Amino acid sequence: MGLAHDLEALAIDIAREAGELARVRRTEGVAIAATKSALADIVTEADREVEALIRRRLRTERPDDGFLGEETGAERGLSDITWVVDPIDGTVNYAYGIPQYAVSIAAVTGEPTPEQWEAISAVVFNPASAELFHAARGDGAWRGEQRLVVNAEPSPAGALLATGFGYDPATHAGDLERVARVMPLARDLRRAGAASLDFAFVAAGRLDGYFERGLQPWDHAAGALLVTEAGGMVGGGGLGGTASSALSVACGPLLFDRLLTAALG
Ligand code: LIP
Numbered sequence: 475m476g477l478a479h480d481l482e483a484l485a486i487d488i489a490r491e492a493g494e495l496a497r498v499r500r501t502e503g504v505a506i507a508a509t510k511s512a513l514a515d516i517v518t519e520a521d522r523e524v525e526a527l528i529r530r531r532l533r534t535e536r537p538d539d540g541f542l543g544e545e546t547g548a549e550r551g552l553s554d555i556t557w558v559v560d561p562i563d564g565t566v567n568y569a570y571g572i573p574q575y576a577v578s579i580a581a582v583t584g585e586p587t588p589e590q591w592e593a594i595s596a597v598v599f600n601p602a603s604a605e606l607f608h609a610a611r612g613d614g615a616w617r618g619e620q621r622l623v624v625n626a627e628p629s630p631a632g633a634l635l636a637t638g639f640g641y642d643p644a645t646h647a648g649d650l651e652r653v654a655r656v657m658p659l660a661r662d663l664r665r666a667g668a669a670s671l672d673f674a675f676v677a678a679g680r681l682d683g684y685f686e687r688g689l690q691p692w693d694h695a696a697g698a699l700l701v702t703e704a705g706g707m708v709g710g711g712g713l714g715g716t717a718s719s720a721l722s723v724a725c726g727p728l729l730f731d732r733l734l735t736a737a738l739g
Pocket residue numbers: 544560562563564565566637638639640641667668669670686688689690693
């Protein structure tokens with residue numbers, strides 16, 4: 475527990491500093507630096523600046539650890555720890571001024587791939603709302619000092635679910651077919667635009683479940699630990715049923731099999 479707590483505390487401190495930088499840059503105006511996988515897949519100068527700050531802090535505090543970041547890629551370390559970072563998750567929200575974005579930082583052990591790693595510390599911080607979600611493996615999930623618990627099962631009215639759509643328009647038809655398969659389980663859908671906060675909201679009981687195709691490792695690394703430490707289940711289309719770009723699913727245990735089956739199709 476010692477190392478997980480130590481890394482959680484470091485991640486909280488870094489996420490707060492990084493989140494404040496993102497918040498300030500947002501007030502100054504956001505510049506689109508480039509597009510990536512599709513025209514809609516943007517990166518802002520702030521994404522790059524925030525990830526650079528996080529990498530700098532980690533190089534200083536944990537020089538032997540590995541790193542996997544959305545904007546600067548992968549760097550193997552000498553230790554068994556890899557930091558998986560999305561500097562500004564919900565980049566499109568951030569660019570439009572929608573206050574639903576987060577700094578997502580996870581520390582994982584083992585091979586730095588979602589099918590093989592074990593997340594031990596996680597932080598998801600929304601600087602716009604000042605909500606900080608965090609977890610150390612085996613010690614529960616928290617929003618600040620409040621312990622988080624997933625909704626064990628949805629109300630008879632159905633599940634309040636969140637989902638998302640990929641940046642590539644060619645994937646939207648399949649995403650909509652998935653929504654149609656899942657809708658019989660739902661009372662309604664939310665599409666908030668930041669995967670890490672969708673996971674955090676499942677952990678907090680603000681959503682009954684979340685499903686999305688196309689997530690990257692940095693989108694789900696921290697949020698998945700929040701959900702499992704809050705008593706939920708996370709899975710998807712990866713090897714061994716892990717969350718993956720093929721599909722990620724997060725919810726309470728009594729909904730999981732039905733949601734995963736419908737989302738997989
Ligand atoms: C985003 C996710 C969102 C998903 C977007 C994108 P980004 O991450 O948080 O849930 O629908 O396609 O993957 O690009 O803002 O870090």
